[in-house]
Amino acid sequence: MPYPGTLDVDLTGATAVVTGSTRGIGRALTELLLASGARVIGLQRGTDSLGPGHTCLSVDLADPAARADAVDAVLADHEIDILVNNAGINLRHTVEDFPRDEFSQVMSINLDAVVHLTQAFGRPMLERGHGRIVNIASMLSFFGGVKASAYAASKGAVAQFTKSVANEWAGRGVAVNAVAPGYIATELNVALREDPERNGEIIGRIPAGRWGSAEDIAGTVLFLCSGGADYVHGTVLPVDGGYLAR
Structure with a gap:
């Protein structure tokens, strides 16, 4: 499907790092960043x-060692303007x-890697x-879910980490949101x-x-990466079709 609406964002000359850049949300974001002129490095x-x-x-x-090696390799050749911590798992x-x-594995990818x-x-x-910097949080940053305690713990932490970093970095020119x-x-x-029953309940x-x-x-x-979001710091923005407002 086409991208909803039109964002006139020019990121020509910018370099972004996106974790999990070839599947799902990461793929859609990578394609949009590329269309906006940015170079994208996927981890x-x-x-x-x-x-x-x-x-x-x-x-x-x-x-952690593999992450450190990847960071060193990227920074040796590139100046990074945008980081999107998108990769995540749910067991x-x-x-x-x-x-x-398995709990530790979820926390390692969803939280430790973000930090x-x-x-x-x-x-x-x-x-x-x-x-x-944009982190991908979750609806489970707001409520607990069922059979997803590790995921909820990690995504709740991502939301609070985002706010904490923004408190320290907003005045220093780095916008951090989720x-x-x-x-x-x-x-x-x-x-x-x-699943007709479950799908009907959700919709x-x-x-x-x-x-x-x-x-x-x-x-x-993309909006949070643009100049239009210069005064947006420390937000955890739900993109949920109004789910939380119900």
Whole structure:
């Protein structure tokens, strides 16, 4: 589908790092950043490129040493203007039976990597006095969910981390915000959308009357990366079709 609305954003000359840049929300965002003139470096498993201006480094985001090596490789050749911490996983178990290693894996990718990359790419931004960082939070930054305790814990922490960093960095030229996607139609939730009863319950709760698209999230992130968001700091912006207002 085409991107909803039109954002006249020119990011020519800017370089962005996007984690998980070739699937779902990350892919839609990467395509939009490229269309806006930015160069995009993806950090993820695999090195598939989406075309000119897009390169990928294969990295296990759960591995601190691998993350550090990737950061060093990127900063050796590039000045990073934009960081989007998009990659995330959700492993589902009841609280009492949640394997500790799987809980730690979710926290490593969803939170530890966000903190690590924000520090590593944020320092040069602070030195230059300009930069944009956007973290992908979640509806579970606001409520707890079911069988998703690790995911909820990580995304709640991402929201609070975003606010805390903004408190320190807003006056130093680096805007740090988060976007909290609602129910977004990606390959990760095909089964849910194909369940007539559950799908009906979800759409019945959404005032907009539909699932969101990856492009809905991408357009919002692009706005936060643009000059139009110069006075936006520390927000956790729901893009949920009105779900939280219900």
